[in-house]
Structures are given as structure tokens and as C-alpha cells.
Amino acid sequence: MSDPQPRPTNSGPGRVLVAVYGVFALAACARAAVQLTTKFNDAPLAYLLSAAAGVIYIVATVTLARGTATSRRVALTAIIIEAVGVLVVGTASLLDPPAFPSATVWSTYGIGYGFVPLVLPFLGLAWLYRTRPGTYAH
Amino acid sequence: MSVCQVAAGTPVRLGLVISWLAYTVVALTGVMMIWGLITAAADKPPGKAQLLFAAFVELVVVVQTLIASANLVLGFRPAEFATTIGYLIGIVILIPVAWFWANSERTRFSGVVLAVAALAVLGMTLRLLVLWTPPVLR
Numbered sequence: 001m002s003d004p005q006p007r008p009t010n011s012g013p014g015r016v017l018v019a020v021y022g023v024f025a026l027a028a029c030a031r032a033a034v035q036l037t038t039k040f041n042d043a044p045l046a047y048l049l050s051a052a053a054g055v056i057y058i059v060a061t062v063t064l065a066r067g068t069a070t071s072r073r074v075a076l077t078a079i080i081i082e083a084v085g086v087l088v089v090g091t092a093s094l095l096d097p098p099a100f101p102s103a104t105v106w107s108t109y110g111i112g113y114g115f116v117p118l119v120l121p122f123l124g125l126a127w128l129y130r131t132r133p134g135t136y137a138h
Numbered sequence: 139m140s141v142c143q144v145a146a147g148t149p150v151r152l153g154l155v156i157s158w159l160a161y162t163v164v165a166l167t168g169v170m171m172i173w174g175l176i177t178a179a180a181d182k183p184p185g186k187a188q189l190l191f192a193a194f195v196e197l198v199v200v201v202q203t204l205i206a207s208a209n210l211v212l213g214f215r216p217a218e219f220a221t222t223i224g225y226l227i228g229i230v231i232l233i234p235v236a237w238f239w240a241n242s243e244r245t246r247f248s249g250v251v252l253a254v255a256a257l258a259v260l261g262m263t264l265r266l267l268v269l270w271t272p273p274v275l276r
Binding site for chain 1 (some may be wrong): 165232247
């Protein structure tokens with residue numbers, strides 16, 4: 001007999017995941033706010049991507065922390081965008097360094113943050129898979 | 139120019155007060171992080187002493203931000219003004235939020251949540267220290 005309710009994403013190790021997402025939401029948003037207000041014209045694309053990263057981290061933090069069936073779906077979308085984002089921006093920042101004059105969270109795959117931004121979306125996806133509907137909570 | 143600042147006295151001297159306070163924060167958050175990981179490894183939620191210690195760390199962080207803000211008001215200008223303000227606000231927010239999040243589900247993972255916040259404050263304080271210290275004294 002399978003459980004129709006998914007296991008909450010905001011319990012057990014999920015709480016650590018939410019905490020890490022929260023730290024990155026703060027870091028990315030603060031960084032984007034500084035970049036957009038003080039030197040937007042230096043690298044508009046990089047800074048807008050920085051702001052987008054901040055928004056995605058906020059969405060992932062809130063939806064993982066809520067842990068309802070609906071928020072799981074939103075979290076999945078946000079985390080997939082995050083994974084694509086870090087890979088695309090990471091690669092673009094290596095191929096076209098002048099477009100990324102000062103680091104964003106995703107530059108060089110998040111090297112300024114110990115590559116945590118590169119690992120985080122895959123941990124997020126793994127956690128959503130582990131807590132998928134039909135699995136038992138212990 | 140740096141020599142003039144040293145001669146003028148006040149801003150640089152106040153800056154040095156921040157340096158040792160920042161090193162204190164680095165040491166305290168280091169202990170807080172290790173403590174969180176130890177209780178997690180022992181499969182225990184954070185104890186009362188540990189939570190009080192986290193509150194004490196927050197107190198020191200708040201004092202640091204207040205003194206730094208006073209310095210900024212008095213005219214001290216670190217390397218990146220906007221970024222510095224971002225860090226000063228960020229370091230004050232993290233520990234209280236993590237404290238609440240760690241306590242709303244008390245398991246071994248609560249300690250890891252505290253450790254994550256401690257590591258983030260530690261990293262931001264180190265960065266703040268670099269921005270804050272005049273090049274001549276670095």
C-alpha cells in the first residue's frame with residue numbers, strides 16, 4: 001500500500017537543504033542588489049542573471065520549506081532552472097570573461113562559494129526524488 | 139593617502155577595533171560550527187548551552203555591525219561601500235533565522251543548520267575584514 005502523500009521536503013536532512021538554500025538566497029540577492037544599484041552598466045547581462053539566481057534561490061527555499069504537494073512541483077521547476085543556470089552561466093563565464101567582470105554566484109560554476117552552487121541543485125533534485133510521493137516516511 | 143589617514147587617526151584606529159572584533163567573530167562562529175557538527179554526529183539535537191552560545195555569538199555579531207555602522211556614519215570608507223553594508227546586514231540576519239529553524243524541528247540536523255549559518259557568518263566576516271582593512275595595514 002503506497003502512501004498518496006509525499007514525504008515532506010522540510011523534514012530531517014531537508015532542513016539542512018533549506019538552510020543552505022536560504023543562505024544562497026541571501027547571498028545572491030544581496031550581491032545582485034549591490035551590482036544592479038552601483039554598477040549596472042558594467043555588465044548588465046551578468047547582473048541580471050545574478051538577480052535571477054537570487055529569485056530562483058528564494059523560490060527554492062520557500063517551496064522546500066513549505067513542503068506541500070504543490071510547492072514540490074514549484075521547487076522542482078526552480079531547481080531544474082537553477083541546475084541549467086549554473087551550468088550555462090558557469091560555462092559562459094569561462095568562454096566570455098569580459099561579460100562577467102565581477103563574479104556572480106554562478107560565475108565559473110560558483111568557484112567563489114566553494115562550488116556549492118554547482119552541487120546544490122543536484123542535491124535538491126536528489127532530495128525531491130527521495131521524498132517523492134509513494135515512499136514511506138520513517 | 140593612507141599615511142594621511144593614519145595621521146588623521148580616528149577612522150583607522152576605529153577600523154582596527156573592528157579587526158579584532160571580526161577575528162573574535164571568526165573564532166566564535168568556528169566553535170559554533172564545530173559544535174553543531176559534533177551534536178549532529180552524536181545524533182543529538184542542540185543542547186541548551188549550545189543554543190545560548192549561538193545567542194552569544196549573535197550578540198557579538200550585532201555589536202560588530204553597530205560599531206561598523208557608527209564608523210561608516212563617522213566617515214570611514216571601506217573598499218566597497220555598498221558590499222560592506224550588504225555584509226553588515228547579512229551577518230546579523232543569519233543566526234537568528236537559523237536558530238528558529240533549528241528549534242522548530244529538533245533533531246541531529248538542527249546542529250547542521252546552526253553549523254551552516256555559522257559557516258556563512260564566518261565567511262562573510264572574513265570578506266568584510268578584507269574590505270575593511272586599509273591596504274597599508276593588510
